Amino acid sequence: MPTLHIINTSPNMRTALQSCLRVMHEDDGIIFIEDAVISVKKDTPIAELIKEKILTGKCFFLKPDLEARGIKEESMTQGIKLVDYNGFVKLTIEFYRTQTWS
Amino acid sequence: MPTLHIINTSPNMRTALQSCLRVMHEDDGIIFIEDAVISVKKDTPIAELIKEKILTGKCFFLKPDLEARGIKEESMTQGIKLVDYNGFVKLTIEFYRTQTWS
Amino acid sequence: MEQKTCLFINRRSPYGSTHASEALDMAFALSAFEHRVSLIFMDDGVLQLMRDQQTETIGMKNMSPSFKAWEDYEIQHLYVEQASLETRGMQASDLLLDVEIIDSQQLAKVIQSHQFIFNN
Amino acid sequence: MEQKTCLFINRRSPYGSTHASEALDMAFALSAFEHRVSLIFMDDGVLQLMRDQQTETIGMKNMSPSFKAWEDYEIQHLYVEQASLETRGMQASDLLLDVEIIDSQQLAKVIQSHQFIFNN
């Protein structure tokens, strides 16, 4: 019964992502929203941190938050998945529970 | 004209301390208050980070915040300096300006 | 009423904010209303359990006595993450309560065994 | 009135909070009242300067036009820390303004040349 982890603060500024990755099950998903969407940028220290998780196909980003911050598709790590608010709702149903990390 | 840097969040949870250390001048001082006082514990990753700064004799901790969190003197890194609210005020006069990192 | 299994993940230092103390209030309330509540202390949350907290000088309410209220509620489990203790140079003997100290993988399983997770 | 030299250190991502936008309001106000104001963008603050921000879908006010107001105020300097750009995979060409890109040691000197520092 996998969990959807919701990260809403920047991993450049806070250590929530490290804690999340430490206690995450391999079937779990992760969605980056609000200030956390900066994690999408390729070839960065954070990209390295979530590399394995991206390979599982369960790494999601909230598209409206990416657009707001002017982050272009060509600068994103390959293999991540973009969702809108509707897709976010669907993920919370697809996964059995959510856990928010700030 | 040295600066007193004020850190008020835990370096275990946020990256403010790293940013502060990156742009700090060698004459500058640093005071840990509120949740930041956990940095006082010896033999930890944070202790390692501020090791050099402690050697300069300009690493201060707000004692009331240490007491509140039950941190004992024998678990503290050697060479740090404890101040009360009065001492904190005096430091802000002794140094030329303050900069707060959250 | 249908009981739910609720897990509180307490990651914050006490006193730096009211998160620690208000999260406890919520945990107790859910327990009083028949939900099955457990708590995990990890990251700076382990500091909530430190012995000998003295809050007179900062002028704030001492949280430690609240933990004695455990016994009045049917809290299922109190877990502490080992890695969080180690990073902070802490040991089980520093804590004011008997707790179950678990590693990060066990913690992942605890999360999987609950319906709702509350973070703070 | 005695002018002061004021430095704003902007470290926050835009939109995740109003810190970025309210800090600008304060900087502009101090400048309007004859203080000598400079700004540094470092850490996630460099994201405030990204081109092509589109905030319609999140329903928030776009910050980018505010930066054009620079020209109406006598802002002394706009600095961006090189290391903060690099960590985020960003370059000068990603930014919507001409700024002075400086390294961390130069930044330390900029801090030393101001009387008051404002953080956000």
Add this chain to the structure above:
Amino acid sequence: MKFTIIVNNAPYLSQSSDTACKFAQALLEQGHELVQVFFYFDGVLNALDNSEPPQDDRDVIENWSKLAEENELDLIICSSAALRRGVSDKLAVGFKSDSLGRFSKAVTLSDRVISFGT
């Protein structure tokens, strides 16, 4: 499916309240049930009446009030968190102050409980 949403942060300080409102709207449009929106910690500050944000910015509190009116929602702020912070009895449209017991009942009825912020 039955949702409870928890809003933990003050408006404007954090985007969490905005995101929670967008999320609530999306789940309602998909035909799901929103049992309760519960405001805790500084989230209770979303209920402050008469806020006037700058004209060119969004009005977070009004967005909640509209959503509540259009969907006959319960927006519940925690009474003890509100009392501590000085959030008075006069609340914005759609908000009610109630106990953690009321929240506990919503938890009972829900398939998902989702937290925004802290």
Add this chain to the structure above:
Amino acid sequence: MKFTIIVNNAPYLSQSSDTACKFAQALLEQGHELVQVFFYFDGVLNALDNSEPPQDDRDVIENWSKLAEENELDLIICSSAALRRGVSDKLAVGFKSDSLGRFSKAVTLSDRVISFGT
């Protein structure tokens, strides 16, 4: 020496308001001058009237009011930050709402400007 103190965070959410108040008290006891305490960002929420924290906890807002009364201090909340958040005209004792211009004058008169929180 002449100080201005800036309080950037809401009470209770963060200890910063408590620390700022203790710091203000200490500097006044040492005979320094406190030109202004300015509340910005969510700091304006320190001025909410009629808060009632639990009896066994401290009352952050009352602590400020007392300090202001005993020392005839100016506790200034930023009017535009307050308007945005719904902090009304009826403020706790000792607080006044005013513009960033008022703050700017305090900066002019100060030897030290010290920020607590954000």
